[in-house]
Structure formats: structure tokens, C-alpha cells
Amino acid sequence: MDSKLLLGAAAGIIVAVGGMAVAQRYSAQSAADTEAAAKAAEAAREADAYADVRRVNPVMEQVRTPRKDCEQVTVNKRLPERDGNVGGTLIGAVVGGALGNQVGRGNGRKAATVAGAVAGGVVGHELDKRHQGGRVVTSTETRCREVADVSDRVVGYDVTYNYKGRDYTTRMDYDPGERIRVEPTVQPVGESAR
Known part of the structure; x- marks a missing residue:
């Protein structure tokens, strides 16, 4: 090459x-x-x-959150009468009957005694209903109300x-x-x- x-x-x-x-x-x-x-x-x-x-x-933004707010409160209550308001009726009937017995003679006296007892019982019953009898007791109750917390x-x-x-x-x-x-x-x- x-x-x-x-x-x-x-x-x-x-x-x-x-x-x-x-x-x-x-x-x-x-x-x-x-x-x-x-x-x-x-x-x-x-x-x-x-x-x-x-x-x-x-x-x-405001947010409302509902909740219950409860508290214990002291309450005074009057208990009912022991005899259930019967005492006024009985006393009124006895007094009315005694007064009716003072009026009249014979059968009139008997009718006046019965009428006095009935009228005295009615008046005694009405007076007994208005009477604030019974013992007062103190108790505690829970009372609640709805409130809203705002945040x-x-x-x-x-x-x-x-x-x-x-x-x-x-x-x-x-x-x-x-x-x-x-x-x-x-x-x-x-x-x-x-």
C-alpha cells in the first residue's frame, strides 16, 4: 500500500x-x-x-350551643290536714245540730236539729276548705331552663x-x-x- x-x-x-x-x-x-x-x-x-x-x-361566626342549666332550689310545702278536711264538716254539723235543737218543740225540734246539722256541716266544710292547715315542710327540687352558650x-x-x-x-x-x-x-x- x-x-x-x-x-x-x-x-x-x-x-x-x-x-x-x-x-x-x-x-x-x-x-x-x-x-x-x-x-x-x-x-x-x-x-x-x-x-x-x-x-x-x-x-x-357566632355559634350558639343550647344546653340545660339546672339548679337545686329549696321549696316550702304545706302538708294536707291529717283528717282530710273532715274536721270542719263534723264540728259544723254538731254545732248546727245543737243550735237547731234549741228551736221549736216536738217534731219541729227534730226537723230544726237536722236542718241545723246539715247547714252547720256545709258551713264547716266551706270554712275548712279555706283553712291553711297541715305542717310546713322544706324540700329540695331541681329546676332546669334552656340557655344557649355563644362562642x-x-x-x-x-x-x-x-x-x-x-x-x-x-x-x-x-x-x-x-x-x-x-x-x-x-x-x-x-x-x-x-
Whole structure:
């Protein structure tokens, strides 16, 4: 074989290998640059996806919880008469009969005695009903009434935040802290610019 041909082939192989190495190096550098650029763009998007919180105000609601409030109270009660209010009727009948017996003679006296006993019994019964007899006793009773305990409960948070130079307000279920995540391409739903 000719030495020039061998020398030319060797030089061609060296140039090809060197060209591949250079291409690979620039390709790797280009990929690294592309990856770094993608990371920088992602970081910029992430930075745009957050806004600084200016104010957080808890939204309160009053809650009424019903319950029974019971207490022991001392009560005075009058016990009923031992004879069941019969004593006045009997005494009235005896007195009325004795007075009726003083009137008239014979059968008239008997009729007056019976009429006096009946009238005296009725009057004695009526007086006995009005009589506040019986012993007074003291007892303890439980008396209850319905009351409502009122307490405040946090039902949400009104959050004011600044996004790209404008203030927005939204209601959230939780306190977001110092920063809030927002969608950079879409204006958040239910929020108004100030």
C-alpha cells in the first residue's frame, strides 16, 4: 500500500475522531446550557407563581350551643290536714245540730236539729276548705331552663396580597402565611383588583 494513502487514511481517522469529540463536547455544553436555561425559566415562573401577603383577617361566626342549666332550689310545702278536711264538716254539723235543737218543740225540734246539722256541716266544710292547715315542710327540687352558650368560631380568612404590583383579596379556608401561590396566566377566580 502506498504510504501516502495510509497517511491520508490515518489523518482522516484522527480528524473524524477529533471532530466527534468536539461535537460531543459542544453538544454536552449545549444540553447543559439548555438545561440551565430551562431551570432559570422554571425559577422565574415559580417566582411569578407566588405573591406577597399584605393582610390576613380571620372571618368570625357566632355559634350558639343550647344546653340545660339546672339548679337545686329549696321549696316550702304545706302538708294536707291529717283528717282530710273532715274536721270542719263534723264540728259544723254538731254545732248546727245543737243550735237547731234549741228551736221549736216536738217534731219541729227534730226537723230544726237536722236542718241545723246539715247547714252547720256545709258551713264547716266551706270554712275548712279555706283553712291553711297541715305542717310546713322544706324540700329540695331541681329546676332546669334552656340557655344557649355563644362562642366565636373562625370560618375563613380574608387574605389581601400583592401580585405584579396590584392588590387582590380572596377568602381562604386557612391562613396562608407570608406568601400565597397564584396562577400566573389566569386571574384568580373570585378576586377583585384594587
